[in-house]
Amino acid sequence: MTSTVPRTGTVRLAAESVSLAYDDRVVVRELDLQLTDGSFTAIVGPNGCGKSTLLRALGRLLRPVGGQVLLDGRAISRTPTREVARVLGLLPQTPVAPEGLTVGDLVARGRHPHQSWLQQWSRDDEAAVSEALTWTDMADLADRPVDELSGGQRQRAWISMALAQGTDLLLLDEPTTYLDLSHQIDVLELVARLHTERGRTVVVVLHDLNLAARYAQRLVAMDDGRLVASGAPEEVLTEQLLADAFDLEARIVPDPVAGTPMVVPVRRLR
Amino acid sequence: MTRLARPPAGVPERVRQPGETVVRVGPVSGRVRWRQVVVALAAAVAVLLLGAVSLGRGDFPIGLTDVLRTLVGLGEDTQEFIVLQLRAPRIVVGALVGLALGVAGALFQTFARNPLASPDVLGITQGASAGAVAAIVLGGTAGGGVLGGVGVPLAALLGALVTGLLLLLLAWRRGIDGYRMVLIGIALWAVGAALVDWLLTRAEIHDAATAYVWITGSLNARTWAEAVPLLVALAVLLPAALATSRALAVVQFGDDTARGLGVRLVPTQALVVLVAVALTAAAVAAAGPISYVALVVPQVAVRLTRGPRPPLLASGLLGAALVVGADLLTRTVLPQALPVGVLTAAVGAPFLLWLLVRGRRSTL
Numbered sequence: 099m100t101s102t103v104p105r106t107g108t109v110r111l112a113a114e115s116v117s118l119a120y121d122d123r124v125v126v127r128e129l130d131l132q133l134t135d136g137s138f139t140a141i142v143g144p145n146g147c148g149k150s151t152l153l154r155a156l157g158r159l160l161r162p163v164g165g166q167v168l169l170d171g172r173a174i175s176r177t178p179t180r181e182v183a184r185v186l187g188l189l190p191q192t193p194v195a196p197e198g199l200t201v202g203d204l205v206a207r208g209r210h211p212h213q214s215w216l217q218q219w220s221r222d223d224e225a226a227v228s229e230a231l232t233w234t235d236m237a238d239l240a241d242r243p244v245d246e247l248s249g250g251q252r253q254r255a256w257i258s259m260a261l262a263q264g265t266d267l268l269l270l271d272e273p274t275t276y277l278d279l280s281h282q283i284d285v286l287e288l289v290a291r292l293h294t295e296r297g298r299t300v301v302v303v304l305h306d307l308n309l310a311a312r313y314a315q316r317l318v319a320m321d322d323g324r325l326v327a328s329g330a331p332e333e334v335l336t337e338q339l340l341a342d343a344f345d346l347e348a349r350i351v352p353d354p355v356a357g358t359p360m361v362v363p364v365r366r367l368r
Numbered sequence: 369m370t371r372l373a374r375p376p377a378g379v380p381e382r383v384r385q386p387g388e389t390v391v392r393v394g395p396v397s398g399r400v401r402w403r404q405v406v407v408a409l410a411a412a413v414a415v416l417l418l419g420a421v422s423l424g425r426g427d428f429p430i431g432l433t434d435v436l437r438t439l440v441g442l443g444e445d446t447q448e449f450i451v452l453q454l455r456a457p458r459i460v461v462g463a464l465v466g467l468a469l470g471v472a473g474a475l476f477q478t479f480a481r482n483p484l485a486s487p488d489v490l491g492i493t494q495g496a497s498a499g500a501v502a503a504i505v506l507g508g509t510a511g512g513g514v515l516g517g518v519g520v521p522l523a524a525l526l527g528a529l530v531t532g533l534l535l536l537l538l539a540w541r542r543g544i545d546g547y548r549m550v551l552i553g554i555a556l557w558a559v560g561a562a563l564v565d566w567l568l569t570r571a572e573i574h575d576a577a578t579a580y581v582w583i584t585g586s587l588n589a590r591t592w593a594e595a596v597p598l599l600v601a602l603a604v605l606l607p608a609a610l611a612t613s614r615a616l617a618v619v620q621f622g623d624d625t626a627r628g629l630g631v632r633l634v635p636t637q638a639l640v641v642l643v644a645v646a647l648t649a650a651a652v653a654a655a656g657p658i659s660y661v662a663l664v665v666p667q668v669a670v671r672l673t674r675g676p677r678p679p680l681l682a683s684g685l686l687g688a689a690l691v692v693g694a695d696l697l698t699r700t701v702l703p704q705a706l707p708v709g710v711l712t713a714a715v716g717a718p719f720l721l722w723l724l725v726r727g728r729r730s731t732l
Binding site for chain 1: 392395397399481611617618620622625629630631633675677
């Protein structure tokens with residue numbers, strides 16, 4: 099597992115005038131976005147604004163109908179899947195593990211892009227998996243079936259798999275869905291540690307604006323398939339943006355714990 | 369927030385699971401799960417034992433020692449004819465058919481993430497039946513036409529392949545969704561069943577009887593002419609099936625996760641379905657649709673090995689043991705020589721129910 103020294107400024111992943119569509123329905127229009135090495139970005143926006151769709155395109159799960167996604171300066175659609183999987187890891191919104199699969203086996207699957215038919219369990223694989231399990235505090239649960247875990251533990255197991263994959267970049271689609279608040283914090287702390295301690299470049303789609311503002315260095319706000327604001331949480335989370343993008347009248351106050359902007363809703367507009 | 373202690377660098381904690389041995393020889397490495405090895409070996413031994421017993425049983429019983437002597441070329445001429453020409457092909461065809469169906473079932477079930485996805489349910493065996501019954505009824509086997517001998521297996525093979533390709537084409541939408549595949553398969557099954565019924569109502573009574581035995585699945589009067597093509601097909605398809613095994617382990621997680629882990633999804637899906645369809649077609653052409661083997665055996669295998677998915681090789685070997693054993697039973701214990709398919713259905717269906725009712729797993 100290589101931990102990257104953050105080289106601030108280098109663009110690792112970029113969307114260049116990307117348009118995305120499901121069949122004929124255009125979801126994202128000509129969107130530009132640059133993600134620098136060692137950054138921690140949260141994509142926020144109202145339901146149906148296209149944030150998950152954008153994340154899918156950034157992870158090569160969806161081919162743009164216009165523009166392109168560049169991974170380390172190279173068109174991701176022309177990079178072999180396996181090569182992408184060694185640099186970029188992703189966690190879908192509600193991943194499903196086959197019944198009976200143990201945590202240890204799940205995390206071991208993260209090594210798939212590094213293995214071949216002959217080389218199915220190298221010393222590197224074993225070391226990466228055991229380290230990922232230990233680091234995410236899942237080693238004691240390694241023999242337990244994933245489907246018997248609680249929601250929070252399950253999400254930890256999947257993050258552990260992503261860690262074992264050993265990629266510099268990590269894309270997570272709403273990793274806190276269906277979790278209670280304390281487990282949401284638990285998962286986001288873990289993701290934040292991946293960023294600070296392991297030097298991962300993290301992009302996460304989040305619903306909760308307050309949590310996004312607290313954990314991410316940079317917020318990217320989307321509305322109706324377009325990027326409407328991007329920058330530090332203080333710059334992005336404004337009363338005007340909430341009114342425009344979320345149809346929400348709200349006050350922004352400093353978070354009494356972290357000092358980051360905090361949204362206090364007043365009422366829905368329109 | 370508690371900060372977790374990181375393990376000291378270079379001293380990875382062992383993540384080996386009980387009952388597992390790590391093998392590393394030069395560039396080759398892998399994990400051996402002993403439970404899977406033991407189940408596969410036990411099934412292989414069962415096939416050999418059942419086969420050896422089966423060679424001696426029938427209208428002209430031959431002792432086990434005489435059977436073994438005949439196999440190494442020391443038997444009498446009569447015994448040699450009975451063992452090597454009459455009984456051996458039947459048993460070899462039975463074993464190979466069971467192997468093919470077991471592997472095909474394991475491929476379909478793992479790929480579709482659905483234990484119902486077997487060639488029986490997906491309409492592929494039904495398509496083979498429609499092909500065979502069409503050849504029997506329309507080709508007029510009563511008159512001893514060409515279609516009688518070579519025609520029926522060939523028609524069954526074509527019926528299975530056409531149904532399989534239809535399944536692949538209709539379920540295809542930028543890749544295959546397992547759930548959609550099962551629904552389309554059930555629709556194809558219904559079309560095949562209707563076709564068989566329609567043909568049977570039009571058939572002469574003698575043809576209808578012949579057709580009926582065929583669609584039950586039988587090993588009667590099998591010769592080396594059926595065994596050899598099946599052996600060749602398996603020699604190609606089995607390695608192909610095993611080659612998909614590594615990707616299948618990840619495909620099981622769902623499309624997005626699998627692609628995120630570097631699996632080329634579309635070629636993998638196409639290969640898995642084609643191999644499973646071809647295995648089914650080869651098996652059905654040789655012995656008719658021996659039902660429930662492909663559905664039940666992988667589910668038995670996954671419970672015996674306690675893994676997250678049906679093991680390919682163990683499923684195949686257990687399938688072979690089931691078909692050879694069922695054939696032995698129909699020929700010896702039961703008062704009347706029944707087609708083997710009757711027994712696999714009679715044993716398989718209740719066994720599946722029992723598994724469903726008793727199983728820890730809620731969704732099988």
